[in-house]
Amino acid sequence: MLYQDALRLLPELFLAGSIIVLLMYGVFSGDSKTRSVVILSFATIVAAAVLVWRMPGGEGVAFAEQFQSDTFTRYAKILVLIGAGSCMIMSMRYIERANMARFEFPILFLFATLGMMMMISANDLMSLYMGLELQSLALYVVAAFRRDTLRSTEAGLKYFVLGALSSGMLLYGISLVYGFVGTTGFDQLNQVIAGLRGEGQPLPVGLVIGLVFVAAGLAFKVSAVPFHMWTPDVYEGAPTIVTAFFATAPKIAALALFVRVMSEPFAALTDQWQQILVFVALASMILGAFAALSQSNIKRLMAYSSIGHVGYALVGLAAGTQTGVEAVLVYMAIYLIMNIGTFACILCMRREGRMVEAISDLAGLSKSQPMMALALCIFMFSMAGIPPLLGFWGKWYVFAAALDAGLTWLVIIGVLASVVGAFYYIRIIKIMYFDEAAEPFDKDTGAETGFVIGLSAIAVVGLFVFLAPLENAAKLAASAVFGG
C-alpha cells in the first residue's frame, strides 16, 4: 500500500530528495560551485520528467486520496518541467553575469517546480493549498532575489503581499466549501455536489460563495483580470530570468490547477462558475490587448501579453466541455513554447554587460543579429496568431471549443482583441526591421540560450505538422478529468 503510494509519488519524492541533497552540496561547497548546482538541478528536472513520463506507479490516487496521478497530471507536469528546465539551463550564465550566482537560486527554482507538481497532482483542497503555497513561497523569494536593488525587492514584496492576500481568499473559499459540504476531497466533493443537484435541492449559499472565493484565488495565481494588478510590476521588477520563469512554468501549473478544480470537484456547478469564467476571460483578453499598446518596457509588455493569453486559455475552460479543456491544454503547450522562445531572446538583450529592457533597444536588430531578429519575429507573429504558426492553432482550438459551447459573442470579442493585440506584436517586428539601428547587443550569451531560441523557433514554425499528436495527448489528458 505504502509502496504503491510512494511509487505514484516517485517524481515528487525524487525532486524533494534531490533538493535536499543539492542544498547540502551547495552549503558545503559554497557559491563558487553554483554552476555545477545549476547543471545538477537541470539533470534533476530531466530525470523527474522521465519519471513523470514513465509513470511508475500507474494511474490512481495515493496517500488517502490526497494525491493523484493520471494522464492529465502527466501532460501538465511535462509542460511544467519543460518550462522549468529551459529556464534553469538559461539561468546558468545569466545569474553569473547578473552577479546573483548563489547556489540557492536553482534550488529555489526546484522548490517552486516541486510545488507546481504537487498542485497539479492535488486531489484534495488541502494538498492543493500545500502545493500552491510551496510554489508561491519559492516564487516570492526568487522575485526578490537581487535583494540589493530596489526594483527587485519591491517586486518581491508586492508579489508577497498580494499573493498572501490571494492565498487568504483561496483558503477562505476552501473553508466555506468544507463547511457546507463537509469534505475537501475532490472525488467526494464531486459526488456530494452532483448528488445535491440530482435531487434538485437548492444549493447551499455558502458553497457558491466558497466557489467564488476559490475561483478568485486561482484567478490571481494565473493573473487573470481583475486580479492581474501585480503582474506588470512583478514582471518588470524581478530579474529577467525570474520573469521568464514566472511567465512559463507557474502559469501552466496554475492553469492546470484551475482546469482541474473547476471541472472535477465543481463539475456539477458548471452553470455557476461558467459566468465567472466568461467574465474573467473577456476582461483578460481586452485588458491584455489594450493595456499593452502603450508599454515601452518589453517585460511589462510581456506581462500584459501573458494576461491576454491567459484570457484566451480561459475561453476554453469557460466552454465547460471536454473539448474546451482539451483546447486549454493545447493552448498551454503552445503558450509555453512561444514564451520560452521570446524570453530567451529578451535574456539576450544586453549592452556592455547590462540588461536593457526598452522595446526601442531592439531597433535595427535585423542588421546586427539577423538570426535572433528572425526568431523573435517568428515568436511575435505566432503570439499575434498569424497562420500557420503555432499561436494561430492554439487560438483556433480554443475558439472552436467555445463556439461549440455556444459562446459566440465571447469568441467574436476574443477575435477582435487578438486583432488589437496583433498591433503591438507587429510593432516590435517593425522596430526590429525598419528602425534606425541602435548599438548591437553583447554576443556572449552562451550556447544554451541560443539553443533554446533555435529549438522553440523551429517548434513554432514547424510543429503545426505535429499538431495531431499534441491534440491526441491533450485529448487523453482531458478525458482523465472528465472520465473520472
Next chain:
Amino acid sequence: MILQAIAFYLFAGVTVASAVMVVFARNPVHSVLFLILAFFNAAGLFVLLGAEFIAMILVIVYVGAVAVLFLFVVMMLNIDFKAMREGFVSNAPIGVIIGFILIVELLLLVGGWTIQAPAIGAIATPIPPINEVTNTEALGHVLYTKYIYLFQAAGMILLLAMVGAIVLTHRTRPGIKRQVIADQIAKGHMDTVSVQKVPSRSGV
C-alpha cells in the same frame, strides 16, 4: 458543571477582552502583551475542550516562541503610532462598512450551516473515546498515517521558508575575525614558542 461554566466564561471573557485591547491599546508593546494574554486564554479554552495537547503546543509555540520574537520586533522598531493613526477617522467609515459586510456574511453562513448528508460518513476519522486514547496519541495516529503527505509537504514548506529567509537576509560581512575552536585546541606550544640558540654577544 458549574465550575466548568465559570472557567469557560472566565477564559472566553478574558480572551475577548484582551483581543479588544490588542486593537485599542495605545502602546504597541501593550498590544503584544494583550495578544499573548489572548493566546494564553485560548489555550485555557482548549484545556476545557479536553484538547490538552493542542493547548500546551499553543503555549509553547505561540506564546513561548512566536510572540517573543514579535515582542522583540515591536520593542526594537519603536513604531510611531501617531503617524500610523493619521487618517484613521477618514478611513473609519470604509472599515466599518467592510466589517459590517463581513459580519453579515458570517451570520448568513452560520445561519445556513449544514453538512450534507452524503458527506457525514466521509468526515475525517472518528475521534476515539477519550479515556482509552489520549488526544496526543489520537492526533499522532492520523497525522503520521493518513495525512503523512500533507505533513511532509508542510515540512518542505518550512524548509523552503528557512532557505528563503537566509537567502534574503544573510550577509557574509568581510573583515570579521571568527573563532575557530578546533584551531585553538589544536594549537600546541610547538606552534607558538620556538627555542632559539642565541649566540653570546650578538643577540637575536
Next chain:
Amino acid sequence: MQELIMTYGIPLAIIVAKILAIMLPLTITVAFYTYAERKVIAAAQMRRGPNVVGPFGLLQPIADAVKLLFKETILPSKANIIVFLFAPILTFTLAMVAWAVIPVNEGWVIADINVGILYLFAISSLGVYGVIMSGWASNSKYPFLGALRSAAQMVSYEVSMGFVIVTVIICVGSFNLTDIVLAQKSVWFCIPLLPMFVVFFISALAETNRTPFDLPEGESELVGGYFTEYSSMTFALFFLGEYANMLLMCAMTTLLFLGGWLPPLDIAPFNWVPGIVWFLLKVGFLAFVFLWVRATLPRYRYDQLMRLGWKVFLPLSLFWVVATAGFLVYFDMVPNAG
C-alpha cells in the same frame, strides 16, 4: 449548603492543603538555597561565607528577607509602572505554578496530568516574559540590553531542550511525568541517553541564566541586567523566582534522567529508603552542581553562547532524536506501539 460544602468545599480544602504542602517547604528551600550558594562559593574560594547571623550564619536568609521587606520600593519615574510591577510577580508565579505537576514520590503530585512534561516546558518557556517585560518597562539601557540578551538566549536553548525532551518521550511513550519516572525502573535514562542528559543540564543552566551563561545579568558589564532598577520586594520576587526556577530545572532533570524517586538499585538497603528522600537527594545533588559550576567557570562570550546553542546542541540533539527513534523502531522497542 451541606451539599455545597461536600462537593466543592472539601475538594477545595484538599487542594489548598496540597498546594501549601508543596509551596511552604519550597519557599523555605529556596531561601536556604541562597544561603547554600554563598556557603558553597565561599568554600570553593577558601572563605568562610556568611557566619554572623545565627549559628553558622543559618539565619542569614531570614535576615535578608526582612531587610528586603522593609526597604523602599523604588519606582523609576520613567518606568511603565504596571508592566514594571507585573514582571516580578509573573516570574515568581510561574516559578511556583510549575511545581503543580512535579511528582516527588509515586502519587505525590498535585495534578497528575497527561501532558505534564509539556506543561513544564510551556511554563519554563513563559519565563522569558518576566525578563523581557522587566527590561522593557524599566526604561533604562542596561535592563533593556540584559532583557534582549536573556530572551535570545532562552529562546535559543529552548529549542535543543525541546528536542531532548522529545528523545525522552519517545523512549517512554507518554507525556505523563509519573510514567516517565516509572519507565526508568530498569535503567535511568542518564545512562543510555548520556549526551542528552549533558545537553539538557547545560541548557538548563542557560535557561535559568546561570553561570557560565549569566550574560543577561553580567554585573561587570550590565550592572545587574534586567533587574537593575528593581529594589525591595520586587527584587525579592525576582530573586526567589530565579532560585525556584533553578530548583525546578533540577527537579526536571531528576525526573527525566535520574529516575525521580526511584532508588539507584532496586535491592535491599536502597529500597528501604522512602522515595521522597531519593528525590530530594538527587535534586540536592544537581542543585549543588549548579553552584559548583558557578564557582568554577568563567562567563561565556555572547557569540560563543549562541554558537554552542545553535551549532552544537541543536544538531546534536536533532541527531539523537533521529538515532533514538531509529534504534527503537529497528529493535522493535517502541513503547505503547499499537
